[in-house]
Amino acid sequence: MQSKRLKAVIVTHLFGCMVDMKRVLEICAENEIKVIEDCAQAHGASIEGKMAGSFGAAGCFSFYPTKNLGALGDGGAVITSSVALADRLRSLRQYGWKEKYHTAVLNGRNSRLDDIQASFLRVKLPLLKSWNLRRRKIAARYCELITSEQVTCPPIDSYGDACVAHLFVVRCVDRERLRNHLIARNIGCQIHYPVPDHLQEAWMDTSSNVNLPVTESLASQVLSLPCYPELEDDEIAFVIRAVNEH
Template sequence: MNDLVTLHAPLAGALTAAVRRVLDSGWFILGREVAAFEEAFAAYCGVPHAVGVGNGTDAIELALAGVGAGRGSRVALAANAGGYGTTAVLALGAEPVYVDVDEATATMDPACLDRAGRDGGFDAVLVTHLYGRLADMAALRAVADRHGAAVVEDCAQAHGATRAGRRAGAWGDAAAFSFYPTKNLGALGDAGAVVTADAGVAGRVRRLRQYGWDRKYHQADGPARNSRMDELQAAVLGVKLPHLDDWNARRARVAARYAATVRHPALTLPHVAAGEHVAHLYVLRAADRAARDALAAHLRAAGVPHDVHYPVPDHRQPVHGGRFDALTLPVTERLCAQVLSVPCHPALGDDDVDRVTAALDAFRGAEVTTCTA
């Protein structure tokens, strides 16, 4: 599904120099490299503040804590995004309030969010930009404002996505990014960041990422954790950040080639609007679980990489012990039974795309369809 060796090959000299620079400095945690990347990434996102943390899930947790969510808070979120948001909400001791998604975009439905606000209310909203597509932030923000709730964006799959000149990460009260190696902007290990326009939120996140300290060995805030971006990952991300827009453009061209070449009569391909959708994943939809499984078996036999993002909705995960058994999210549940991802990354060549296309066109199993937006 990804080829990081090919992606990194043209940057080998710069990456080696960055790692050598960190080794020669003798400083490996929260030093100059982290500060430089924080400044550069905040500027890229169009906000004043970025705070480097250990990984993307910590970033969600710390962003939520930074805007005031904590034990007993009710956090509205979608249930089709892999469970990372739920993990963060539960780690805070907060209560997940699952909201159904829009059929066309697979992102949180503003009307469903409004209904959740009327039914039981929520204190914060976690909006995931799924598969690289910006959610309808203007509408979701308006709903959250009506209900007096803070908004946190989960931008783990949407680095660089833009609408009306505003990037992912600049819409909410805070935003969380993952730099897991396969993300549109990936480190060489785990790393994450919280970005925000609010100096108070940034200050709290900085304290909470390091034991709650306001100065060394002086714990002024909490509950806190140890979640610090290291200097090596910051140096690597600093090398890669200037290439992000070009990589996103290549992802969009891969998506466009699929759209231009796939001819299977039962396939309707996703619309990837360059800019608003940075094609982190290219996700097909089948008619149902049986059709999806048949397509997956066909691709496996053809040697074509594929995956399911994501097969089990959060409210059906066994960790809840049946707590949400009575909750029905019809669109979420349908999508989780239908989705299947095929390769879409910057190192994918046109011939690779054509090989995937040929395999899709050769499928003769149950009828499949895909997201039309």
């Protein structure tokens, strides 16, 4: 955290579980570093009543259809309590305009959320709380009833309202065996995510000396089980039986 080049930290609330923001903010405040929250998977999550996205200088949300709050197509939003930053963001989302046909900010683009996406989001927003509750109940059922010694469930209960169970990601040493077992039973499962950021081809020139053994180990073990509000109780039970049988 001592690098003079470090101006901001992006904190990702991965899989719908919030990071310990109190600790992050303490460290960053000591070093005069801004905090930006990646809330793409954490719609509606909160810590002691304070919502995801409201802790840092800005909070970034995705409205991709598979998110806890999703539109019909691509979309997103940035929230902030800074008037100056909000003005700059409004300019950046529309060509960098200060006013119509007058460009004042470089690197502007056409990133406006179109009306039809916003309309669907307005309809779905009141349902977010109940959908998140259903996701938590599904996650709790998995944690309670998955008993396979080869599978480790995430500590969902310890998060409370700070987790909205966007994904339910287990760890399994022999992941491919479990994955193939589930696929053979027509149970959807995915790997989130197979390649850590520091091993992505695009960044190899700048991250070749980065050593993250825990990250790499987890990337070789993680597997996401079905977790969405429409999942029926008998389907949940079917998934649990399949995991325990593998």
